[in-house]
Amino acid sequence: MKEFIIKANKTVTNGEINLKDLPGSSGRLDLICRCVNSAFFLSHDLRRDTIFYSVLYGPPNPPIALQFVGNELKRVSPDERSIALFIKKALEKDASELWKESTSGIYSSKWEFRDIILKKKNEGKRIFYLHLNGKPLENFEFKNDEDFVFILGDHIGIGEEDEEFLEEIGAEKISLSPLELHADHCIILVHNILDKLK
Ligand SMILES: C[S@@+](CC[C@H](N)C(=O)[O-])C[C@H]1O[C@@H](n2cnc3c(N)ncnc32)[C@H](O)[C@@H]1O
Numbered sequence: 199m200k201e202f203i204i205k206a207n208k209t210v211t212n213g214e215i216n217l218k219d220l221p222g223s224s225g226r227l228d229l230i231c232r233c234v235n236s237a238f239f240l241s242h243d244l245r246r247d248t249i250f251y252s253v254l255y256g257p258p259n260p261p262i263a264l265q266f267v268g269n270e271l272k273r274v275s276p277d278e279r280s281i282a283l284f285i286k287k288a289l290e291k292d293a294s295e296l297w298k299e300s301t302s303g304i305y306s307s308k309w310e311f312r313d314i315i316l317k318k319k320n321e322g323k324r325i326f327y328l329h330l331n332g333k334p335l336e337n338f339e340f341k342n343d344e345d346f347v348f349i350l351g352d353h354i355g356i357g358e359e360d361e362e363f364l365e366e367i368g369a370e371k372i373s374l375s376p377l378e379l380h381a382d383h384c385i386i387l388v389h390n391i392l393d394k395l396k
Pocket residue numbers: 327328329330331349350351352353354355356372373374375376377378379380381384
């Protein structure tokens with residue numbers, strides 16, 4: 199199982215999203231939609247072994263955590279606008295501590311970024327923090343039977359406090375490239391590395 203968790207510092211936490219202006223109207227929901235695309239979409243198929251989370255911290259009701267479960271997703275198509283429409287539906291629901299499904303395979307809750315990561319850590323999963331200044335990818339060994347969780351930042355990053363938290367829980371800080379990449383491209387690279395273990 200592969201899981202990705204991205205912190206979305208400015209993404210709005212209600213359904214007031216203009217689908218014709220995602221970058222401008224919604225605190226960079228466009229970026230999150232591209233990450234969903236990279237997390238799941240293959241040519242004529244979906245990655246069923248993947249779960250994707252984005253925890254949104256924009257106004258007016260932060261946090262809202264979104265969860266996408268690969269083997270339950272239906273009807274979503276790869277374009278940003280379609281993904282944004284499903285997110286809009288999820289954000290129009292009242293969120294609580296319990297995960298609620300809005301459409302097939304898409305859930306929302308009031309879980310915090312750190313609490314989701316801590317839960318994964320307590321489940322014994324290997325936690326990686328993707329960062330330009332991490333240890334080069336070549337220093338790590340990945341095994342086919344492991345469960346992986348990858349933490350990413352948005353255009354702003356995850357911030358110092360969350361970086362300290364990840365260090366405290368022993369997350370492995372890994373760099374995929376000497377160049378700073380977009381978060382959605384990092385997801386593609388991670389999939390590619392893990393695909394080759396099969
Ligand atoms: C556009 S970058 C964010 C840049 C932001 N200024 C920062 O300080 O983090 C988006 C995310 O992609 C990931 N990322 C970018 N380049 C990376 C690299 N070379 N190796 C690993 N992860 C990277 C990180 O998780 C980063 O937070």
